Amino acid sequence: MVRARTAAVVLCVCAALAACTSATAPEAPAIPLGELVSVEQGELLGATDGSVLRYRGIPYAAPPVGERRFTPPGRPQSWSGTRPATQPGTRCAQLPAAPGTPHATGGSDTEDCLTLDITVPAGTAADARLPVLVWIHGGGFTAGAGTDTDPRRLAEAGPLVVVTVNYRLGIFGFFGLPGLEGSGSFGLLDQRAALTWVRRNIAAFGGDPGRVTLAGQSAGADSVCGQLTSPLSAGLFHRVIMQSGECGTTNLVDVIHPGAGPAGDTWKPLPLLEAAGAAAAGTLGCPAPAGSTDPTAVLTCLRALPTAQLVGGAGYYWSPATGTPMLPRRPSDIVLNRAARPGVPILAGTTRDEGTLFTVAFFDRAGTPLTDPGFRALLSAAAGTRAGEAGAVYRTVDRSPGRAWSDVITDRAYACPGLVNYRALADRGPLYAYELADPAAPSPYVALPADLAGGSAHGAEMPYLFDLVPGQPELTAAQEALAAELVDRWARFATTGEPNAGTSGFDTVTSWPPWTGDGRLLTISGPGAATTVTPGPAFAEGHRCALWDWR
CATH class of the missing domain: 3.40.50.1820 (Alpha/Beta hydrolase fold, catalytic domain)
Known part of the structure; x- marks a missing residue:
């Protein structure tokens, strides 16, 4: 009995001390995010840039070069040691901007370009779980790069973790052939791969994978609508912003210059795009063998060509295909049929x-x-x-x-x-x-x-x-x-x-x-x-x- 009473007293004293300690002990200071972070592939070293931290040129998928040209994005490669993340990744292959364009950017003949940049307000706690904004650049699916925009002001205002993404463009992003996996979808699949990478890794940068806004302008906004209506991208983002992109309700090029026809449409039926792919292959010196429906020989030939020979797109406007696993239907049809993914807040608009x-x-x-x-x-x-x-x-x-x-x-x-x-x-x-x-x-x-x-x-x-x-x-x-x-x-x-x-x-x-x-x-x-x-x-x-x- 004495032993029981003594034990009870000890427990009461311990409980009182614990209560006292918890009531008066100061909270542990938050540990600020540093320039060195760890992601699934390995360790990254970013840099402080005034009021923000930058982590640049981070690969989110395997380089789409050699045998990986015209394939869906593969898992990114790991590295040993610490990888510098202080320089932006290379622009995806594209022609130079037209002469006389304000703030023009140069072209690129590089296909190893599937990278993203991350901007975080300096002083962000490593476990802050800030909301995340993923930005998809515009450029008609043929030009542009995530690095054309500096999101510092948005990152500071949130505060937000902002991710800007490069994805394959033109013929590299949207080439198609019958029997080719990912036909007409590589650029959109790249964007989806970037979103998947963000979901798996953004917490390392103080971001919350459960609060991701997908945003874009022009072709970037069209891309956002494509991801919103794709069954493959469900759960990868939670809000969307679409600036000057209307989901493809009209054939924009045919409106601008009547007569362009289906080849000018942003969203192309897969058979149309694959027929264009077969024609382009012939133009590039890689025709299909007579009577063959196997794309292997054509692809082997095309993959051996230098990037510079392909970057012009063989004179065709390459853009996303519909009737694919990524886009089973035209995005505008899904939207107008009230079948878009429910419960996703949307901010959308145009300019006058x-x-x-x-x-x-x-x-x-x-x-x-x-x-x-x-x-x-x-x-x-x-x-x-x-x-x-x-x-x-x-x-x-x-x-x-x-x-x-x-x-x-x-x-x-x-x-x-x-x-x-x-x-x-x-x-x-x-x-x-x-x-x-x-x-x-x-x-x-x-x-x-x-x-x-x-x-x-x-x-x-x-x-x-x-x-x-x-x-x-x-x-x-x-x-x-x-x-x-x-x-x-x-x-x-x-x-x-x-x-x-x-x-x-x-x-x-x-x-x-x-x-x-x-x-x-x-x-x-x-x-x-x-x-x-x-x-x-x-x-x-x-x-x-x-x-x-x-x-």
């Missing part, structure tokens, strides 16, 4: 003057600016029996032929199909829609002639969100203030799934409503009160959507 970039690229840069007869011919092909009605609306005295055609592209290829997509996607989860309408936004990708200058061209939101490499356009003081607001909204969406200010310090900005019913969009014209909310029907009327039968 998307078409000006394409008018320059297809006409002015080619030295053939549009004349009035040229505009009328294009409009007749685009609008058919409604060409007269459309001409009266678009070709007014204050619009040059080029400006009028730019407006047609904006409305028919971006604003109006975007509106239809917003309505369909909002049925599957919370959606926040926007239009960038800064009347003096810088054009980061093409120099606009006088009749097309002003407004918000395709890509105009990019310098508000990122520092562009190799050069950032100059912003006015008001645009700097708008940039701060947009960075805050995008970072908040990646953190919480909704883009309103909360306690972030921008409590006076216009509240951004989620889409319900006919919907409302945030019209982003400037900082603070200069940004307003536009009802969906008013947006449709402003972009003449009734002309194009977008209801």
